[in-house]
Amino acid sequence: QHVDAVRAQLERSQRNLRLLRGGVRSAIMVVSYEEWAKKMNAALARDITCMRREQWQEVAEEVSALLEQGRSIAERGKLIDGSLIAAGQTLLEELLQLIASRQSLMGKVTKVFAKVQRSNRLINLFESEVWEKASVVTKSLAQLVEECSSWEATLTFEQTLAAASQLQSLVDAAHIRFSRTVDPTLVASAEQILTDMSAYTRNVEARQQRLLSLECSVGEKMRGMHLGEDADEAKSKLRTLLYTLSQEENDFEGELLAHPNRAELQAQQRSLGHIRALLEGGLDVLDRGPQYFGVTRRDMKFKVPVGSIIPVQQCLHRLSSSSALSDSVLLQGAPGIPRDKLITTLRTVQDRLTHFGYRGDDYKGTRLVEDEHAEMTFELFSNRMEKLDFIDQELVAKMFDILKPFTFANFRRLLNSPLVSGMMPGHDAEGDADEN
Numbered sequence: 309q310h311v312d313a314v315r316a317q318l319e320r321s322q323r324n325l326r327l328l329r330g331g332v333r334s335a336i337m338v339v340s341y342e343e344w345a346k347k348m349n350a351a352l353a354r355d356i357t358c359m360r361r362e363q364w365q366e367v368a369e370e371v372s373a374l375l376e377q378g379r380s381i382a383e384r385g386k387l388i389d390g391s392l393i394a395a396g397q398t399l400l401e402e403l404l405q406l407i408a409s410r411q412s413l414m415g416k417v418t419k420v421f422a423k424v425q426r427s428n429r430l431i432n433l434f435e436s437e438v439w440e441k442a443s444v445v446t447k448s449l450a451q452l453v454e455e456c457s458s459w460e461a462t463l464t465f466e467q468t469l470a471a472a473s474q475l476q477s478l479v480d481a482a483h484i485r486f487s488r489t490v491d492p493t494l495v496a497s498a499e500q501i502l503t504d505m506s507a508y509t510r511n512v513e514a515r516q517q518r519l520l521s522l523e524c525s526v527g528e529k530m531r532g533m534h535l536g537e538d539a540d541e542a543k544s545k546l547r548t549l550l551y552t553l554s555q556e557e558n559d560f561e562g563e564l565l566a567h568p569n570r571a572e573l574q575a576q577q578r579s580l581g582h583i584r585a586l587l588e589g590g591l592d593v594l595d596r597g598p599q600y601f602g603v604t605r606r607d608m609k610f611k612v613p614v615g616s617i618i619p620v621q622q623c624l625h626r627l628s629s630s631s632a633l634s635d636s637v638l639l640q641g642a643p644g645i646p647r648d649k650l651i652t653t654l655r656t657v658q659d660r661l662t663h664f665g666y667r668g669d670d671y672k673g674t675r676l677v678e679d680e681h682a683e684m685t686f687e688l689f690s691n692r693m694e695k696l697d698f699i700d701q702e703l704v705a706k707m708f709d710i711l712k713p714f715t716f717a718n719f720r721r722l723l724n725s726p727l728v729s730g731m732m733p734g735h736d737a738e739g740d741a742d743e744n
Contacts, residue, residue, distance in 0.1 A: 341381055348374050348392045352399060356406070368403040371396050442489035449478045449490065449498055456501050465512065465572040472505040511563065512572055518556060519579045525549060526583055530590050530615030535598045536608050543594050550587045556580065589621045590614050600624075602724030616681075619711045620718050624727055627651070645706050651728055653703060658723040660696045680716035689714065 351371050356364065375396050456463070456471050463471060479498050482490040526549055533542040557580055564573050593601060593614050601620045603612055627647060686708050693704045711718050722728055 344377050344381055348396055352395050364403050364406050371400045442486040445478055445481050445486055446490050449494055453498050460567055468505055469509055472502060475502045515576060523583050526586050531613050533614040534611040535603060539594045543591055546587050546590050553583055589618045593617050593621050602721030620721050623710050623722060624725060627727060654723055654728050683713045683715055
C-alpha cells in the first residue's frame with residue numbers, strides 16, 4: 309500500500325511538472341509593456357501563504373509565463389522595469405521551493421528552475437543592451453547639441469539641414485525608446501535648437517520659392533509688354549509687382565538683421581536687388597520712351613519687349629549717374645575706364661560702322677552678324693571689332709562688359725542712344741531715311 313501511494317504521488321508530481329514546463333514554454337505571446345507590468349504587479353500582490361498546492365502551481369505557471377513575456381518584450385528593444393523582474397524571480401523561487409517541499413522531487417524542479425534562471429539571464433542581457441544603446445544616444449545627442457549651439461555662425465545652410473535631421477532622429481529615439489534613461493535637460497536643449505533650426509530653414513526655403521515665383525512673374529510680364537503700347541497699363545502692372553516686392557523686402561529685413569552673416573540670406577538679398585532693378589528698369593523704360601534707349605521706328609514695327617531693353621537701360625543709368633566707371637559698378641573683372649573715354653570709344657565704333665556701310669537701325673543678315681538678337685560670345689564680338697580695326701583687346705573687353713547679356717541689337721541701340729551718340733532725343737536719322 310505504501311508503494312502504491314508513493315507511485316500515485318509520483319505520477320501526480322510528474323503531471324504537475326509537465327504543466328509547469330508547458331507554462332514556461334507557452335508564455336511567448338506578444339503583449340505590451342503596460343499590460344505585462346499590470347499583470348506582474350497583480351501576481352506579486354497575491355498572498356501565497358494561504359494557498360493550497362494546486363494554487364501554488366497555478367501562480368508559478370503564471371509568473372513563469374510573465375517572466376518569459378518580459379524576455380520577449382526586452383528582445384523588442386523596450387526597456388523594462390528591473391525591479392519587477394527581480395520580484396518575479398523571487399516569487400517564483402519561493403513557489404518552486406514550496407512545491408518541491410511538498411512533492412519531494414527537488415531534482416526535477418531544479419531543472420525547471422534552472423531553465424527559468426537562464427531565461428532571466430537572457431532578459432538581463434537584453435536589458436543591458438538597451439541600456440548600452442541609451443548611452444550611445446545620450447553621447448551622440450550631447451555631442452550634437454554642443455556642435456549646434458552656435459549653428460548660425462558655424463554651419464552652412466546644407467549643414468544646418470543635415471544637423472536638424474540628425475537631431476530629430478536622436479530626439480525621437482530619446483522620447484520613444486529611452487524616455488527614462490536620457491537626461492530630460494539634454495533632450496530639452498536639443499528640442500530648442502531643433503525648433504530654431506527648423507523655423508529658420510523653413511523660412512529660407514519658403515522665401516526662395518516666393519522669390520523664384522516673383523522673378524518669373526516679372527520676366528513674364530516684361531516679355532509681354534511692348535514699347536509703343538499702352539504705357540499706363542504696363543506701368544500699373546509693374547507697380548503692383550513692385551509693391552509685392554516691397555512687402556517681401558520688409559519681411560526679409562528683420563531676418564537679415566538677426567542673421568547678417570548667413571550666405572543664403574545674402575544670396576536672397578542679391579535676388580531681391582536684382583528683381584527690384586528689373587522692375588525699376590522697366591518703369592524707367594516706359595517713362596523715358598523708346599528713343600532715349602536708341603530704339604528706332606524700324607524696331608518698333610517688330611514689337612520690342614520692354615524686358616529686352618533692360619540691359620541698355622542699366623548701362624545708360626550707370627553712364628548717366630557716375631563720372632567714372634569702375635569694375636564694381638559697370639565692368640566685371642576689368643579695371644575701370646573713364647566715362648568720357650568709353651563714350652568716345654563707342655562713338656568711334658558707330659562712325660566706323662557707318663563708314664563700312666552698316667545701317668544704324670538693323671545689323672541683321674549682314675557680314676557683321678547673322679542674328680543681331682542672339683546672345684554673342686566675347687570671341688565673336690572681338691572678331692567683329694577686329695574687322696573695324698579695333699585690336700586693343702582690353703578696350704574691346706570693356707565694351708563687351710557694358711551689356712549683360714550682350715546682343716548686337718542692344719549694342720546698336722546703345723550706340724544710337726542720345727547719351728552716347730550726342731544726338732538730341734527725337735532725331736532718328738536712320739529711321740527717317742528708311743521712312744523716306
